[in-house]
Amino acid sequence: MPLITNLNNLLKGLLCLIVFALQNHTGAQVVIGTPNLGFSQACASDSFNSFNTTFVFSPESSLQSSNQFIIELSDASGDFTNATTVYTSSAGSITQSPATLNFDIPETTAGEDYKIRIVSTAPAATSTPSMSFAAYYKLQDSPFTINNLVSTGAYCTGGSYLLSIDNPGTGNNDSPLNYPSLTFNWYKETSATTSVFVANGPTLTVSEEGTYFVETNYGTCTSNSFSNRVTISEVSISGQADATIVSSLGNPYCPEQGLTTLSTIGGLSYQWFKDGVEIENATNQSYQTNESGEFSVQVDLGDCSASGSIELVSELFESEINVNETNQLFEGETLTIEITTTAANPEFTWYYNDEIIPGASQNTYDATEFGDYEVVITETSGCNASIMYQFTIQEGVDPFPDVDKIPNIISPNGDFTNDTWTLPLKYTTGTNTEVVILNEQGKVVFQTMDYQNNWPIDDLNLSAINQVYYYIITTTDGKTKKGSITLIK
Template identity: 65%
Template sequence: MKNFTITYIVVFFMLSIPKTMAAQVVISTPSLGFSQACASASFNTYNISFAFSPEGNLGSTNQFIIELSDASGAFSNATVVYTSAQGAVTTSPATLSFSLPTDTAGQSYKVRVKSTAPAATSTGSVSFPAYYKIQDTPFSINNLIETGVYCSGGSYLLTIDNPGTGDNDSPLQYPSLTFNWYKETSPTTSVFVASGNTLSVNQPGTYFAETNYGSCTSNSFSNRVTVSESTTNGTSTINSSLGNPYCASQGSTTLSAINGVSYQWYKDGVEISGATNQMYETNETGAFSVDIDLGDCSTSASIDLDGIGFTSEIDVTEVNMIEDGETLTATVTTTASSPEFKWYFNDTLITGATANSYEATKTGNYKVEITQTVGCDTTKEFQFSVQTAFPNVSDIPNLISPNGDGINDTWVIPQEYVNGANATVTILSAQGEIILQTNNYLNNWPENQLDFKSVNPVYYYVITTSDNKTKKGSITVVK
């Protein structure tokens, strides 16, 4: 009986040896198909290759697993980033692909490969930088205000704007991200200053922030802010959340000032009651300003807010003089989207005049309306007049109204007395004082504004022609 027992144990041990040997497999250190992993929503696939031996020792249910270390290269809390299907990989060497988790950020990650049947684990790969660029668009700091001011001996706090609104995809929405701050040393170079969500600045210069994606290139960077030490006349700028000009039909825009202790806002030079915060919301246009208390000193800022939503210019003046037979071409340039143009002559729409330019052939009053038809539906207009410097008038007028409206602003007399006709024109005040005397009158009196209040002054003229004929009369000036 004793011999039978010994024989049974020996047989059992001998039978178990092949089974133990068949369960062993060795996996090589994985080889990386990349030098750094810079993942994003548009790209997140990375390859590794490895060998295993012997191939025949793999069980039919075996799965290969790729594990990603932490940012320091440790596998104590490894993350599984890939698992093959059972029995899918049977030939060595093998190449597998994996994707990075969205919170990946560091310079010393490693990967390793494990098998399940039999269980085996490779050594870790060489370390590599790995970042998932969960936010990869420009963002704003300092409320998009281009300047900052600090008092002598003090500092100015730059912050990343949060939350992101409108086009501002704030990276602060993603808690896993960290940030680096830089100071410009030239238009194309900069130096690292510090890391963090904010930066306290006590040296003049231009600063900006970047999301820390290590050696990976990225579009996640901020606007530039130029910070200076406050002076007696130091000023900063104001930012409009809807831009400037802005589309008033979209609602109110938020005006933002730089960081300070207290504020007082003004519109057109008048204090706005209760407007004492860093931001002021308005749907009005005009000249806005703010006084900013920085603690040990103060500064101010201003903005001329335009609610049209686009800019336009016209290349003619309000009053334009032409000779008989001449024409005047007026051209409008605009940033309006898909603009429409309407031209008017003496307040009557000119049929067919829909281009951005118009050739005026008649004297009179003109107007052009520019309407933006895409986006902000708003209209801007320009008015101008076309006059003949020496019109063929038949009578000498006895009344003028120099009020700047383009009508009877100057004393315009027949062509036989002006511009080379060699006629002497004399204008006298009611007291007999000579106001103007010339032998080449240009229809341009009065050239300067006449100062009077309630009584319409009367002047007198004497015109002597080249053949010694004389014309006399009075000129009444009205508002």
């Protein structure tokens, strides 16, 4: 019995020690110092978003193995009521003081008075907030355009001119209007290097002469998100201002990139002209073209007007090929194809039945095979444009086949089948036979003593689906053949 009693007392003592130890650990506390910022401003973008803070805590022994450290970000005014968690450590990973943590900021961050604080979970504790700092996530950080990149604008005395951010704008313009959370500040230049704030918003109504531009509002963070400059002038009543015209693809421009857009200053109505001739239905602020020439515009500003012009130059080179789309070649013959071009440093690529012809890289090629051909001329400097020609070579048709009868139907459609009126050999060239063809009104449209099986030589401008002609064939011995010829359209 004494032995059992001693064992019971020992167990009770051990149990008390364990409870005491647990109570002591559960009641442990930690103090977290104010976080020190490793930056002065948090100016983030898609290419950079990493910031650090260092803090101390004590005692280290009070941290439980499940503890996590959390970084909370206030709102733009420094309020933590709806704090955002921007970092959470893994359980038990941070055990020594001081500690340095890295975090990034949300894309919605925009303001001058953000703060962070450090929170621990086991034991629970919260630091005092850090110093205030500016923080912006720069969703758009590249130059953008206003006024369609037109560098001027004008308003009539007593009126105004509207400047607006382009969306989408020309070329590769990355309009900040694509990001709804962004705000904008407009400025007016006061010198070549200084300016004053005018207003905010995506547009600006100008009623004072000067040069204006707009920047995306990223506070004290530097940014490349700014617009081109636009100089606004005032025009007297019934006066006329200069209307600047810009080409979206530049001038000279490369039509290989598509149509270039000509844009001018804003107004009430517009009329575009090419080489002094009014362009029908060209009555918008912009006009698209792939041509060269002098383009001008007349802009109605209300009580005054504006006009301007641009000598637009296309850099597309000129070229010609010396064969038709469809050609005939007899067995054993050669057809020489030649390209003439004004392209700078041209390259020539030849194809036969969709396969590159090895070694064919000059502006000429001697073809001996029937099939489909293609040649691509590429200008390797300047515009870097290409022009392609396609043509077919078919087996030649004997112009003087040995036929038995005079045909009364032909179909001159260029397919090399029944295209011409082909007579028996006893009436063709060398037989001194007279061939006369008359239209329905009896007028002679063709007459020869040396028929080459080549009528109709010219375009007959057929007005009917099946047009009828009449022929008279007279041989050297005075014999005649008469009949009709139906041309199927």
